[in-house]
Amino acid sequence: MTAPPATRLPPTRRLGDVHVGDELPELAIEVTPTLVIAGAFASRDLTRVHHDKTDAQARGLQDVIMNTLTTNGLVSRFVTDWAGPEAVVRRLHLKLGAPNLPGDTMKLTATVRAVDEGGAVVSLEIAGTNAWGKHVTGTVELVLPKGV
Amino acid sequence: MATDAKRKAELEEKLRDWVGADAGSCPAPDVVNGQMIRHWCAVMGDSNPVYQDAEAAKNSIHGGIVAPPAMMNAWTMPPFVPPWDDLAAEATDGEQELHQLFEQYGYTGVVGTDHDMEIRRYLRLGDEITASKVVEAISEEKPTPLGLGYFIDVRWIFRDQNDEEVGSLLFRTMRYQPAQEAMPVSSAAVSSVPTRLPPPKGHDNAWWWEGIDRGELLIQKCSACGVLRHPPRPMCGECQSLDWEPEASAGSGTVYSFTVLHHPQVPGYEYPLVVGLIELDEGTRIVANVVGCEPGELQIGLVVEAHIEKVEGGMKLPFFRPAR
């Protein structure tokens, strides 16, 4: 275990702190060949188009493209970075569009679209935009601690 | 063409058997473990202590280390079986077999388009996960900006060592016949953001595109029976004559039908993308984008007029706008 021990957990946003229309701070992800390939391997996805440029080009792409699981991991990190360590991701509903290619930058943005007091669920509309357009759009549902 | 149609029918016959079929069961080769979590968090830049810091995790609502939720399907990805070549490799489950079937029929392109995952509980160290997969649906062949393709919906159910469901996933992928030639090697991929696909100009249709380049919307007219046709083709469907002549269209018509594309979004096009089937006043129909009005305002029967406009990349295209 190399992570430094934490004396206490950083705070998590409470349901009462979150309002419809709140915007998350933008997160820019630099897409590098290393990120694409390491992401494919960290998710155990050996599909060649995610690590083999020759294969990607034979399929009409310019370079290796980020796999879906890496996108999911980045989106999940983006929302929990904002919400705090005890926010629980309940649903990731993502639509994939323009590929994430090395050399590009993906900007992640999100807006609170709904707050369900009863279930303590916050729905975020998220988007990841690169030079080609929308790489990912969709909804993430988070369960937050109740109260303020 | 005949063999293409025959091949397609043959493929679709095989695809019918796949809908509802068991696509395999993948037991995770490893229990949920700290090493894989650490690799994942390093790549994602995720420093949430509940994934790696035992002390902090113990004091959290989880009561101990949990795996990042988005890793759910990483645990149960199919094992690595050399050689890595998709076609040469022995399929390790039904889903791979289905993908190989598409490869064999020339649908070599693959993209994930939708990923809808529900997480019932976070996974803990030592959990043994198995995914069972079912092919829920396969679409009919659809034209997409990437090429002709099929959408495949696979439902994954994740269960733990006690056979409790811990999550589920609906993953939609598209298999397509790439419409584009492989792109040249470019070190700066992003410097060449793609524009609209240029039309393939051949012996039978180049004249039509040359008309567009001059600013003329042309229609093909049978010299023998006078019937108009579009898109350009060598033979008259009415009288089988091979003689034809171009006729200039005035460019006015009505919306015969239309569709609005929202997803997937492909570079080079603006969304929502309205694709109209326009009935020209001269009496034939043409597919083109309808612009200059909100998709919601569009109606069948709307009177429209053609405008030939330059798009990114220098190519000219006919667009239709509501008539004034």
Ligand SMILES: [Zn+2]
């Ligand atoms: Zn004729």
